[in-house]
Amino acid sequence: MRERIRLGLNVDHVATVRNARGGHAPDPIRAARLALQAGVDGITAHLREDRRHIVDKDVWVIKEVCDTFGKPLNFEMAVTDEMVSMALKLKPHAACLVPERRQERTTEGGLDVAGQIDNIGEAVRLFNKAGIRASLFIAADPAQVAAAAKVQAPVIEFHTGALCDAFRDQERVSFDSELKRLQIAVAQAHELGVEVHAGHGIDYETVPFIANIPHVRELNIGHFLIGEAIFIGLEAAVAKMRDLMDGAVGSLG
Numbered sequence: 001m002r003e004r005i006r007l008g009l010n011v012d013h014v015a016t017v018r019n020a021r022g023g024h025a026p027d028p029i030r031a032a033r034l035a036l037q038a039g040v041d042g043i044t045a046h047l048r049e050d051r052r053h054i055v056d057k058d059v060w061v062i063k064e065v066c067d068t069f070g071k072p073l074n075f076e077m078a079v080t081d082e083m084v085s086m087a088l089k090l091k092p093h094a095a096c097l098v099p100e101r102r103q104e105r106t107t108e109g110g111l112d113v114a115g116q117i118d119n120i121g122e123a124v125r126l127f128n129k130a131g132i133r134a135s136l137f138i139a140a141d142p143a144q145v146a147a148a149a150k151v152q153a154p155v156i157e158f159h160t161g162a163l164c165d166a167f168r169d170q171e172r173v174s175f176d177s178e179l180k181r182l183q184i185a186v187a188q189a190h191e192l193g194v195e196v197h198a199g200h201g202i203d204y205e206t207v208p209f210i211a212n213i214p215h216v217r218e219l220n221i222g223h224f225l226i227g228e229a230i231f232i233g234l235e236a237a238v239a240k241m242r243d244l245m246d247g248a249v250g251s252l253g
């Protein structure tokens with residue numbers, strides 16, 4: 001029988017709304033606390049180089065909150081000296097290395113691990129040594145999966161943005177091919193001994209397809225859940241996503 005898939009909530013999007021007015025509300029720390037009370041398995045926060053949503057102070061307090069609940073913080077970060085040294089001080093449960101471009105609206109693609117073996121390999125080595133689980137946010141691309149295994153990353157998080165966009169745009173052909181690509185990449189990572197997570201753009205409609213893929217161990221979801229919380233509240237949104245994940249495991253054949 002498959003293990004229950006973990007659900008991590010990304011609280012960046014609460015900070016985006018807060019920062020739009022430059023004040024204190026809504027508070028991403030309060031969202032993290034509420035979500036943990038509602039049963040999420042961890043919190044994700046992305047400290048962007050431009051600090052457009054989460055800021056340094058948030059990260060330290062979110063880490064404290066996670067520690068209080070005995071739940072993991074998944075710290076998303078660019079592969080820069082500043083962020084690597086921040087992560088080594090913060091000591092989150094996991095550090096997820098993501099590509100970053102100042103001009104992008106959101107994280108548009110996966111990390112080019114194959115093209116930056118030395119740089120990324122060094123960050124993974126430092127994190128492995130410090131007891132931080134290094135996670136690489138990559139596209140479902142066989143060359144990137146092989147490179148992630150080569151640098152001994154214990155975890156890969158697959159970028160599901162293109163898959164979820166194809167679903168929403170009703171691009172059946174590209175949705176089917178993105179799903180196939182993801183299924184193959186998950187199987188490859190599993191065979192190479194790398195733990196598989198997935199995230200970006202996941203909503204109620206797309207989650208069953210992703211949760212149904214064998215060997216996916218964790219989903220990190222933010223934007224949709226925080227948006228949905230406006231209408232039904234965070235606890236209810238988390239509970240509904242949880243039900244859909246549990247119902248999906250093994251159900252789509």
Ligand SMILES: CC(=O)[C@@H](O)[C@H](O)COP(=O)(O)O
Pocket residue numbers: 010012046048076098105106107137199200201222
């Ligand atoms: C890497 C990733 O997918 C997340 O960080 C998430 O989508 C957060 O939002 P931003 O991309 O807006 O920082």
Ligand SMILES: NCC(=O)COP(=O)(O)O
Pocket residue numbers: 010044157198199200201202220221222223224
């Ligand atoms: N790493 C993906 C993540 O944390 C959440 O992405 P999104 O649901 O905010 O698009």
